Amino acid sequence: MSFKITSVPIDPEARKRELVQSAAGACVTFEGWVRNHNEGEAVQALEYEAHVGLAEKEGAKILAEAKQRFAIETAVCEHRVGKLAIGDCAVWVGVSAGHRGAAFDACRYIIDETKARVPIWKKEHYASGETGWVNCATR
Amino acid sequence: MIEVTARYFAAFRERAGRDREQLTTSARTAAELYGELARKYGFADSMTRCKVAINDELADWNVTLEAGNEVLFFPPVAGG
Numbered sequence: 001m002s003f004k005i006t007s008v009p010i011d012p013e014a015r016k017r018e019l020v021q022s023a024a025g026a027c028v029t030f031e032g033w034v035r036n037h038n039e040g041e042a043v044q045a046l047e048y049e050a051h052v053g054l055a056e057k058e059g060a061k062i063l064a065e066a067k068q069r070f071a072i073e074t075a076v077c078e079h080r081v082g083k084l085a086i087g088d089c090a091v092w093v094g095v096s097a098g099h100r101g102a103a104f105d106a107c108r109y110i111i112d113e114t115k116a117r118v119p120i121w122k123k124e125h126y127a128s129g130e131t132g133w134v135n136c137a138t139r
Numbered sequence: 140m141i142e143v144t145a146r147y148f149a150a151f152r153e154r155a156g157r158d159r160e161q162l163t164t165s166a167r168t169a170a171e172l173y174g175e176l177a178r179k180y181g182f183a184d185s186m187t188r189c190k191v192a193i194n195d196e197l198a199d200w201n202v203t204l205e206a207g208n209e210v211l212f213f214p215p216v217a218g219g
Binding site for chain 2: 032048049050051053054058079090091111114115116117118119120121122123133134135
């Protein structure tokens with residue numbers, strides 16, 4: 001299991017290979033993409049910043065919790081930092097499990113906890129030329 | 140009074156106009172120091188939505204500060 005912060009594009013196929021286990025009958029992956037709007041504003045680009053050491057530490061905790069709560073084989077998560085364009089993959093989560101239910105549940109848990117807990121910040125660059133930090137922690 | 144280093148991330152860094160500074164403070168806890176800095180720089184986020192780390196370990200807001208601590212202030216996170 002690994003949680004990585006990266007400043008280069010995420011390679012989903014490479015991360016997916018880390019999920020392969022002979023006991024796994026299900027694989028669920030999630031990709032978060034940069035979209036061109038947020039709360040009514042036209043977005044041109046996003047910039048992510050992280051405290052890499054603490055982000056990877058908190059992320060590893062989330063993966064360990066997922067493994068404990070759900071009957072999964074393994075899980076990985078990778079999150080970008082730096083400036084991203086519309087359509088770029090900002091975050092990738094992958095889970096393998098014996099059966100699909102646990103894989104879906106764990107994947108959802110990992111992305112939700114990552115958004116709420118991991119020290120990563122997102123700055124939106126709007127079409128108007130303005131920028132704004134997003135406060136999207138949801139609890 | 141003790142001397143500590145404050146480090147600011149993301150929106151806090153932009154608001155403070157710096158990423159770190161040495162401070163001499165009478166604050167006894169991380170929460171009290173955040174209060175001082177919120178007044179100084181106009182940080183508007185409720186502490187309950189922010190996080191603090193001391194010497195690169197996430198910490199409780201009520202932890203007692205010690206001389207030489209590096210205190211990291213994290214605004215509300217927004218990954219994904």
